[in-house]
Amino acid sequence: MTNKDRVITALSIAELCDDCLAVSSGVMPRQTVNIICRTLFNDSSINRHYGKCDHCHKLKTTNRLLDVNTAPLSAVSEEIASVNTLSKPWYWEGNVQSHVINYLVQNQYMIRRVADTVARNPGKDIIAVSPDDKELWISAKGYPEKSPNIQARHWFSGAVFDLVLYHGENPDVQLGIALPDGFITYTNLLPRIRWLKVSMPFQIYWVNKDGAVRVE
Structure with missing residues (x-):
């Protein structure tokens, strides 16, 4: 069963x-x-x-x-x-987080922690363990409805800073950022941190309007 x-x-x-x-x-x-x-x-x-x-x-x-x-x-x-x-838009943080969790479960990850986005629980948004027993920590962000361009930059910066803190806490864990797909602010910011992605590898989990997840 x-x-x-x-x-x-x-x-x-x-x-x-x-x-x-x-x-x-x-x-x-x-x-x-x-x-x-x-x-x-x-x-x-x-x-x-x-x-x-x-x-x-x-x-x-x-x-x-x-x-x-x-x-x-x-x-x-x-x-x-x-x-x-x-009742939230598809690009709300909680929906982004939920679709990424479903994606991980479908790919045989074991979920160890899920932050309550409604209650704004502190800590890592998703902690999962891969089939080959590697731990993954993900910072999930949505897209703001008010002052979107300015606020989105702050949220993106916050996600990147989360990864820096995660890496400092445990350099052996795999890292990821979960973001809603199709927003030009995020896609324009990503190339600017390619250097960081090389020195501190992490993956981007893009979630589209239909809930599909692609990993970059």
Whole structure:
């Protein structure tokens, strides 16, 4: 039985938050459950909304298996929709991060950490381990809706500085930046740091509007 099957089986019994679902399904760590549930939600297989967990009885984001008579978003309030990834533009940081995680999972990476972009958790946005047991640290950025050219430059600089700090912390890890594809500010800035890419190798994970990821 796959991890996805275990999650679906657990949700067939109860509506659960990610923490309780990880325990009930036996899928660890919790971040793996979160990734699976996001994918299931995007496929309209489950509903993720602010509700009461059947196990811990706390009010938090819960997962409920959908049946054919249930509309995926019918019960979601405007408040919850405002922080849901589907209410954000495709180039929002959380969506960029999510598509890169899906890409890594499909390529047999094990996900060790996923930062909560809504809560603005500090630390590395994605920590993953490749099939050949090499650790990968990724800084993910979206594209700003206000003052985009100026703000995008700051975000790009922030991502590059993240990599410098990551390399200083552990020079043996693989490094990456995740960015939305098709924005000229980012594509124009990238050639200016080719020298850094040579001396401190890293990859760019470009995410397009359809969620496809290309690696440069």
